Amino acid sequence: MLASLLLDIEGTVLCFDANKQLGDWTINNPDRDARADAAYNAGKVLNWIDSSLDYDGRSRGGQANNGDLEGITRSGDARHGTPAGMWKDFTEQGYSALRDDHRLDTTQDRHVSPTGANYDNSTVRLSDNNGDKGRKEHELNSRPHAN
Secondary structure (H helix, E strand, C coil), rough: CCHHHHHHHHCHHCCCCCCHHHHCCCCCCCHHHHHHHHHHHHHHHHHHHHHHHHCCCCCHHHCCCCCCCCCEEECCCCCCCCHHHHHHHHHHHHHCCCCCCEEEECCCCCEECCCCEEEHHHHHHHHHHHEHHHHHHHHHHHHHCCC
16 A cells, blocks of 8 residues: 555645645655655555544445555545545644544545545435435445354
8 A cells, every 4th residue: 555655645735734744755755764764654554544434433445455446536635534534634744643542533525435435426416315225225336144
C-alpha cells in the first residue's frame, strides 16, 4: 500500500500538508535518512488508517487492509468519515486526529457508506427515491456477514 499510495499522493491534493506532520519523503529533501524516516512514518499512519474499523466499531470487511484510501472525491478532496478523511485530518491536526478506538468518524454525508467507502450518485438517488430502503439494501449487501 505505502509505495503506490505515496507515489499517488506525492504532489497532489491527497498529500495535503502531510510533510508538516511527517517530514518530506520526496526527492526535494536532500537528507536521505530524513526522507526514509518520513516515508516510514507515513506508511505506519496510512496502514493504521487502512486497518481502521467502521464508525460502529465493526470490521470494514474488504475495505480494510486493501491498500485503497477510500473517500476521495472527483475533485480530489476527502470525505469526512472515510479513510481519506482521516488522512486529511491527520495532515491538518497530527496524531490527535487518529482516534484511540481505531474507528472512522461518524458522518451525515449520504455519499459515505458505513464502511467508509463512497456511494455513487445513483445509489444516493435510489435512496432518495425509495426512502432509505435502497441505501440500506446496498449497505447490507456490501457489509461482510458474520459466520
